[in-house]
Every structure is written in C-alpha cells, then in structure tokens.
Amino acid sequence: MKSRREEFARSMLDLMDGFQKDALQGVLAFDLETFSPNGFPYNFGDPIVNFSLVAPLNGLGFLSISVIGEADLEGDMLNLLYGFMRSFRGFYLLTYNGERFDLEYAAKRDRLYGLDFNDAFSSMRHIDVYRIVRRFSADMPRYDQKSVEASLGFRRIMRNVSGRVYHLSYRGFLESGLLEPVFYNIEDSYGCLRIAYAILRFIEEKRINFLF
Numbered sequence: 001m002k003s004r005r006e007e008f009a010r011s012m013l014d015l016m017d018g019f020q021k022d023a024l025q026g027v028l029a030f031d032l033e034t035f036s037p038n039g040f041p042y043n044f045g046d047p048i049v050n051f052s053l054v055a056p057l058n059g060l061g062f063l064s065i066s067v068i069g070e071a072d073l074e075g076d077m078l079n080l081l082y083g084f085m086r087s088f089r090g091f092y093l094l095t096y097n098g099e100r101f102d103l104e105y106a107a108k109r110d111r112l113y114g115l116d117f118n119d120a121f122s123s124m125r126h127i128d129v130y131r132i133v134r135r136f137s138a139d140m141p142r143y144d145q146k147s148v149e150a151s152l153g154f155r156r157i158m159r160n161v162s163g164r165v166y167h168l169s170y171r172g173f174l175e176s177g178l179l180e181p182v183f184y185n186i187e188d189s190y191g192c193l194r195i196a197y198a199i200l201r202f203i204e205e206k207r208i209n210f211l212f
Helices: 004-022 071-087 102-113 117-122 129-136 145-151 166-176 180-211
Strands: 027-034 048-056 062-068 092-095 125-128
Touching: 027 102, 027 180, 048 071, 048 102, 048 180, 062 071, 062 180, 071 102, 071 117, 092 129, 092 180, 102 117, 125 129, 129 180, 145 180, 166 180
Parallel strands: 027 092, 092 125
Antiparallel strands: 027 048, 048 062
C-alpha cells in the first residue's frame, strides 16, 4: 500500500508533467533560507526553514511554489523539495550563488533524512546566475543579489529583509504568522530569473550590434 508521501509525489509528478507540456518554459529558479540567528551557517548546522521555486510560463506569468515551516519540520520540507526537483527533471535550474550555497546546503542537510539531492539536481541543468553576472558585468561595485538587482533597475517590495536579518523576520512568522520571510524568499527566486533574462538581453544586443 502506498504511503501518503508516495501518493503526493506521484500526484505532483503528474501535475508537473501537465505544466511542462502546456505552460512552462523549462526554466526553474530556486532559493532557500536557513534559520541562522548566530550568523552565516558555514558549518551546515542550521536547519532549512523556507524555500521557493519560481518557473516562468509560456506567456506573461509564472508559477511560484513556496514552503515555510518550523525547524522541526525540516525533514518534511526537504522531502517536498526533493519531490519537486524530481518533478522538474530536465529543466534549467537557476540559482544566485547556488553552487556555493543553496545546492551545497541542501545536499548536506539531506543526509540527515536519507535523501540524495545530488541525484535530484543531476537531472537538471544548473546555471549559477551569479557567475554569469561576474563574467559579463565587471563594472558593478557589488555582486550580492540585491545590489545587482538595484543596478539593473529592479525594484523590490521586501526592502527591510535580508539574509543577515532573515532570522528576525522568520521569528515574526512563527510568533504571529507574518509572511514577510515568505515574500522575501520568493523575491530572491524571482529576482534570479529577472537578472538572468537581463543578462541574456544584454548578450543578445551585443551580438546584434557586433553583426551590424
């Protein structure tokens, strides 16, 4: 008899297959957040408490999936994330500095729950947008995501939340259900898409100018 988790995974696979055929462009942006009140989690010891996935539609719009929960629910959240990543197999996976943080962090924490994110990630084609920005925008004063977005003229809604103070916003969610950390995380994923498309337009314009 199938468990509820297996049934959910199967239903998600069916749903994503439908989206892939009818609506999605084959690109997925990913960002995660940790509960790290003592500073940046260099030792991979802080739990993952929030993640978001954003996929552009074949038209004006996008699909957004966001999950946030208590630290004790990390295992369930990572199981969900694993199922989602498997559902988007074959997609381009976009992150901002994900090679050095998001992907590595998920791959480290998954071992606590018997998962293998390296297997899930290997079914996708990862593009680290941070590395592309560093290559094609050498004149930027800073390369953190918010600074790059500001340089490109992108306006954020969640201006008072950052990785450094995320834990405070997350406590607000736990204490009173405030959704600022959720929106901040979604903006990180969506911002990654916007930066990628801006760089692609820049490259295309340069190519056209060169040709003519």
